[in-house]
Amino acid sequence: MLTNVAVLLLDEVHPFELGVLCEVFGLDRGDDGLPVHDFAVVSAEGSELRTHAGFTISTPYGLDRLEEADLIAVPASGHVMDREHPEAALDALRRAVERGARVLSVCSGAYVLGAAGLLDGRRCTTHWRHAAELARRYPKAVVEPDVLYVDAGPVITSAGTAAGIDACLHLIRQEYGQETANALARRMVVPPHRDGGQAQYIDRPLPRNACDTVGSTLAWMEQHLDREMTVEQLAAQAHMSPRTFARRFQQETGTTPYRWLLRQRVLLAQHLLETSDRTIDTIAGQTGFGTAATLRHQFVRTLGTTPNAYRRTFRGPSATAVPDVA
Numbered sequence: 001m002l003t004n005v006a007v008l009l010l011d012e013v014h015p016f017e018l019g020v021l022c023e024v025f026g027l028d029r030g031d032d033g034l035p036v037h038d039f040a041v042v043s044a045e046g047s048e049l050r051t052h053a054g055f056t057i058s059t060p061y062g063l064d065r066l067e068e069a070d071l072i073a074v075p076a077s078g079h080v081m082d083r084e085h086p087e088a089a090l091d092a093l094r095r096a097v098e099r100g101a102r103v104l105s106v107c108s109g110a111y112v113l114g115a116a117g118l119l120d121g122r123r124c125t126t127h128w129r130h131a132a133e134l135a136r137r138y139p140k141a142v143v144e145p146d147v148l149y150v151d152a153g154p155v156i157t158s159a160g161t162a163a164g165i166d167a168c169l170h171l172i173r174q175e176y177g178q179e180t181a182n183a184l185a186r187r188m189v190v191p192p193h194r195d196g197g198q199a200q201y202i203d204r205p206l207p208r209n210a211c212d213t214v215g216s217t218l219a220w221m222e223q224h225l226d227r228e229m230t231v232e233q234l235a236a237q238a239h240m241s242p243r244t245f246a247r248r249f250q251q252e253t254g255t256t257p258y259r260w261l262l263r264q265r266v267l268l269a270q271h272l273l274e275t276s277d278r279t280i281d282t283i284a285g286q287t288g289f290g291t292a293a294t295l296r297h298q299f300v301r302t303l304g305t306t307p308n309a310y311r312r313t314f315r316g317p318s319a320t321a322v323p324d325v326a
Helices: 015-026 063-068 087-098 107-115 131-137 163-176 178-188 215-223 231-237 242-253 257-275 280-286 292-303 307-315
Strands: 004-009 038-043 048-050 056-058 071-074 102-106 149-152 155-158
Touching (some): 004 087, 015 163, 015 178, 087 107, 163 178, 242 257, 257 307
Antiparallel strands (some): 048 056, 149 155
8 A cells, every 4th residue: 555655856847746645645635535644745955846837846755755655656857858856766766666765757747757777668658848858868767658657566657637537546546446436536535547548648749851752752651541541642643653652652651551541531530520420430431541440440550549639629518529430
């Protein structure tokens, strides 16, 4: 059981991410039959710290408080990717894992775990905007940018902001059971488990290159996503041989024609689900997937959620619900 929980703060801590940890582990809800933890907020850099929002936080607890913690959580903080972290704090995190404690990061707090070497050889995640840099900075880490959280043994990492709630509830579920996690989620008025991963929240603007040689073909493909397309047809559109076209396309977009087309069709489906009440069948036809079953398959494969679940997420429960095809 998680008897003792400590939150490790760095200067310019993000208040929301800190608040998530305080809400899940720091509040006494014993009257509701929920777990009560010996909870402390610990400073790695002096008794008074700035927050990312401009106000300050003071705490009497220093790094020695980490030595008895069953869980050490690290929230996001400003400039966490560009700064040197206190070596004493990194040592405390390493010792915690060595003695069997858990560590958990929220959003860019994963960079602190990376600096401590705790992501080496482990699956992990962070906010999708920071995932590529995390992978570059810590090449031994196995970064998964599309998920809400990753539980890799004693190390749990979560994606941006509210994904910290998902990771914390996962940990509560693991330690105390489904019933306790559900009760806490109801108390916090949040879903006990969210469908999909953070892929559905990632903004992927279309790549553009002012000097490319397939630009006009890309524009044509984007305007005719509802049509069947082969490499041979696209090559003819671009006045190239299929082999040359495929090579140029890969060089200038970083992907294959099929994958580019599939991603643009999913993006269009996302847009139509967010902005219209069209049926799933209609959207499938307009995006070139043909059938609702094919749209659903590719949507789940790409975003980790169904079209109807996505529509509810981005338009609310009042959105028109059309049953997904199994």
